[in-house]
Amino acid sequence: MTTTSPEAITSPAAGLTPAAASGPAPATAPEATIADARERIDVLDDRIIGLIQERMAVSAVVQRTRIASGGRRVHxxxxxxxxxxxxxALGKPGTPLAMTLLELCRGRI
Known part of the structure; x- marks a missing residue:
């Protein structure tokens, strides 16, 4: 059985100092926090895109039904x-966001 001395574990070559080896775990590095947050943003973006696509499909049903009953496509x-x-809900930037969403949902029928 091989044992490693405490000095070998905490040597500068091992990348640890005695204080780091025996002290509390360091806080999460900013890079890790940013990477985790970006992963969450990517998941949220995927969900948002899916919801927009679903909204587009529902909007197409409304438009087709309105036209079929003699109404206008846009209300x-x-x-x-x-x-x-x-x-x-979102303040002034909410208006152009809604405009873009409406434009996407008008689409072709």
Whole structure:
């Protein structure tokens, strides 16, 4: 059985100092925190994209149904309601976000 001396474990060559080896675990490095947060953002972005695609499909159903019943494809008062909801929830940047979303959802039918 081979044993390693404490000096070998805490030597500068091993990358540890006696204080680091015996002290509390260091806080998570900023790089690790950033990497973890970016992974979470990627997961959230995937979910957001999926929800937008689902919204586009539902919107297409509404548009087809409205046209089939003799109505217009776009209902401006409904769009204004959506713009207001995004603005109220997200502030001024919510308006262009909602505009982009509405543009995506108008699509082709």
């Amino acid at each position: 401006l008062s409904r769009e204004m309601e959506i713009l207001g909801r995004y603005r109220d």
